[in-house]
Amino acid sequence: MRIEAIDVIAVRLPLRSPWHTTAGTLNGREVLLVRLRSDIGEGWGECAAFAEPGYSAEFVASARLVLRDHLAPRLLTPTEVTSTTASLLMAPVAGHRMAKSALEMAMIDAELRAEGRSFAESLGVTRTHVDAGVAIGFAGSPAELCDRIASYVDAGYRRVKLKIAPGRDLDYISAARDQFPALALQVDANGAYTVADIDHLAALDEFALLLVEQPFGDDDLVGHALLANRLRTPVCLDEPIVSVDTTASAVALGACDVVNLKAGRVGGYVAARAIHDWCVERNIPLWCGGMLETGLGRAANVALAALDGFTLPGDLSASARFYETDIVTDPIVVEHGGIAVPSGPGFGVELDLDLIERFRVA
């Protein structure tokens, strides 16, 4: 394709309820969209970065800047570019994987729309549905947590992920496991612990958890390896997994039993596919992580998660999990505990331009 225009649009969607994480409390989700126009048609991408650099060093303003001044110029050339060559053209720019992912995503959407093919078809997936999994932020008490889990179990979710941190862990998990003995349950610490907490975290083995996600900081692979040697519960990494090489290092060190794969974090869906294939060859279980995406990012994640290597339910929930109003014309819904893999061209969702204008902040 020959790209003619790249628009970067920031929208702010109100959250249905405050989202409490170790990085703070969110009442709205500011998200950056990339609208690409080319000689083969239009495509849309979504950037996973949040307004604040809490979860990652990238944030909305940094992504806008790097897209405008460093990434878009490299692709706005008179020569042909494709989604598979985009990462090479953007490679001279260090980091900014979430920004790169959004631009590459818009190119994938445009290419597939022009071909009349769905993203799922281009991935070669055969599954028509994926299991719905929900992430629950910190609750005020174990009883409140159990009420919220009950509402999601009633809604059909097959897997629940709980946020934990020192002082907000064992009693909450214990209450959840007592009330839901058969529920697929996992915990995510977002790096809130250190290796000094290994003896405390050994208690996680009492709860038959699917995994414990990112208990320690992003770069403490040795700490995660020590914990993995101590626990029966699989250790899952999120932030440190940014490429095939970092996945291989983490696995070689014994720091990673399970991979949380997020296309935005690894630089795009092309890189995500490569990590998926690497993990499949080595029987490393995968699941698709979430970043409170709009229906656009959710649709792309659902198709990705339909690949055979995604053996565990992901953070794949309905648009209504976080948003009263989603910016796609057909919000993502959970039915019978699953989400249908989009079959339309591109990512299979249509953006509602009126809603984008209504929620646009930049």
Ligand code: NPG
């Ligand atoms: O279901 O989209 C979702 C949210 C899943 O908990 C989720 N994401 O650490 O993976 C994470 C976590 C997150 C939340 C990351 C907020 C960044 C900010």
